Amino acid sequence: MKTPEDFLEENGFASAANIDRDGLVATFISEMENGLSGKPSSLPMIPSYIGVDGKVPNGLTAAVLDAGGTNFRSGVVAIPPKVENRVNRPMPGVKGEVGEEEFYGAFLEEVRRVKPLAKVDRIGFCFSYPAEATADLDAKLIRWTKGIKAPDIVGQFVGKELLDRLGGGRIAIVNDTVATLLAAKATEGDREYSSYLGFILGTGTNTAYVERNSNIRKLPGLDASGRMIVNAESGSFDKISRSKFDEAMDAKTGMPGSNRFEKMISGAYLGPIGLEIYKAAAKEGFFSKPACAKITGLKTLETMDFDNFVANRKKEGRDNVLDAIFSDIADARMARRLGLPVFERAAVLTAVHLAAFVIKTGEGVSATSPVAIKADGSTYYKTASIQFEDSVRRELDDILVKRRNIHYEIMPQMEDAPMIGAGIAAMLDDAI
Numbered sequence: 001m002k003t004p005e006d007f008l009e010e011n012g013f014a015s016a017a018n019i020d021r022d023g024l025v026a027t028f029i030s031e032m033e034n035g036l037s038g039k040p041s042s043l044p045m046i047p048s049y050i051g052v053d054g055k056v057p058n059g060l061t062a063a064v065l066d067a068g069g070t071n072f073r074s075g076v077v078a079i080p081p082k083v084e085n086r087v088n089r090p091m092p093g094v095k096g097e098v099g100e101e102e103f104y105g106a107f108l109e110e111v112r113r114v115k116p117l118a119k120v121d122r123i124g125f126c127f128s129y130p131a132e133a134t135a136d137l138d139a140k141l142i143r144w145t146k147g148i149k150a151p152d153i154v155g156q157f158v159g160k161e162l163l164d165r166l167g168g169g170r171i172a173i174v175n176d177t178v179a180t181l182l183a184a185k186a187t188e189g190d191r192e193y194s195s196y197l198g199f200i201l202g203t204g205t206n207t208a209y210v211e212r213n214s215n216i217r218k219l220p221g222l223d224a225s226g227r228m229i230v231n232a233e234s235g236s237f238d239k240i241s242r243s244k245f246d247e248a249m250d251a252k253t254g255m256p257g258s259n260r261f262e263k264m265i266s267g268a269y270l271g272p273i274g275l276e277i278y279k280a281a282a283k284e285g286f287f288s289k290p291a292c293a294k295i296t297g298l299k300t301l302e303t304m305d306f307d308n309f310v311a312n313r314k315k316e317g318r319d320n321v322l323d324a325i326f327s328d329i330a331d332a333r334m335a336r337r338l339g340l341p342v343f344e345r346a347a348v349l350t351a352v353h354l355a356a357f358v359i360k361t362g363e364g365v366s367a368t369s370p371v372a373i374k375a376d377g378s379t380y381y382k383t384a385s386i387q388f389e390d391s392v393r394r395e396l397d398d399i400l401v402k403r404r405n406i407h408y409e410i411m412p413q414m415e416d417a418p419m420i421g422a423g424i425a426a427m428l429d430d431a432i
Contacts, residue, residue, distance in 0.1 A: 013243035016344040028356035042238040062426040068128025074110035077423025081186035093150035124426035128176040139173040172425040179421030193372040194363035202377030207234040235262030245276040267379040271303035310385035351395030370407035
């Protein structure tokens with residue numbers, strides 16, 4: 001009988017050991033360069049018009065809004081980094097359709113509450129819905145996600161509309177990945193970093209990094225000698241080989257063919273990939289007849305359950321459907337052997353694409369001035385089946401430090417990184 005590894009390979013699943021690291025790094029960089037120059041690319045490479053130069057002095061405070069899900073938060077970001085006077089509210093439009101005045105009214109109420117408590121005039125706003133960034137740090141809403149129903153806002157410049165109702169002022173709108181990158185500025189202290197990456201790996205994934213303006217397609221008013229943060233939308237990378245399991249899972253999603261890279265590494269999809277593997281393995285006779293029947297009838301598999309099962313970890317207060325399906329010891333052992341490569345592959349792909357962004361900065365040539373990576377997200381920090389962060393570090397050490405003498409540093413995890421980063425955007429008065 002064929003081994004589980006043979007079965008995965010026959011179906012096009014590249015194990016962690018068989019991923020072509022150098023080839024994928026080169027392809028990622030090529031796609032980045034195409035996107036930066038305006039050529040066809042799966043990576044949009046969206047300019048943020050925000051730089052990273054300058055230190056953030058202790059004692060500054062900024063009024064901050066944070067919207068990107070079904071709730072929005074407001075508060076005051078202080079340096080050293082902490083969030084004060086925090087309030088959580090339902091995102092307008094999440095419980096039913098709202099018009100312009102009701103939508104902006106909810107934000108106005110919070111701005112009026114926190115702005116008098118801040119020392120800097122500019123408002124920081126982490127706005128993590130699909131939007132086009134502008135040179136004056138506004139954001140034009142492209143579409144809603146997360147079920148928000150506020151159709152009148154689509155196509156509007158959210159910052160301008162908010163400030164018009166406020167009676168003027170200044171605002172800096174960033175998405176959550178750009179904000180995560182900026183959060184690194186809050187804790188750098190006297191440490192010298194040559195460049196920065198922001199990376200989110202949770203339900204979805206994205207990366208932002210700092211690029212020389214001279215490498216970005218010509219934009220009005222752009223100082224070619226400077227640098228700015230670029231939002232890569234890295235989850236949309238599509239120059240990567242996928243297995244039959246990835247393709248079967250993708251075909252069942254709401255947008256087949258989109259965000260191919262995201263669907264190979266992020267939390268919304270690892271469980272569904274595992275389910276496709278298990279169902280195909282059942283047809284090949286890898287499990288007992290009772291287990292085959294049960295797994296074939298399973299409709300969905302959450303990544304949390306898949307991860308906990310592969311880790312052989314019992315989550316208190318949560319029944320795991322896989323524990324019941326693979327109750328036989330031999331079935332459980334086989335299922336874990338088939339499932340573990342999904343997480344191992346995700347860790348390697350995570351490291352490879354982070355390495356590509358570090359290399360693209362052109363920095364990190366000195367160990368005393370590394371490229372800072374600020375990571376956020378539940379998949380990155382909470383995956384239990386493997387030591388995910390350690391796996392990523394080992395890969396980065398090999399790809400960057402050992403083979404290219406490029407130095408990086410993954411900064412400590414920070415609570416409220418997007419909110420703090422939005423505060424930093426308000427404090428750093430260096431819009432491009």
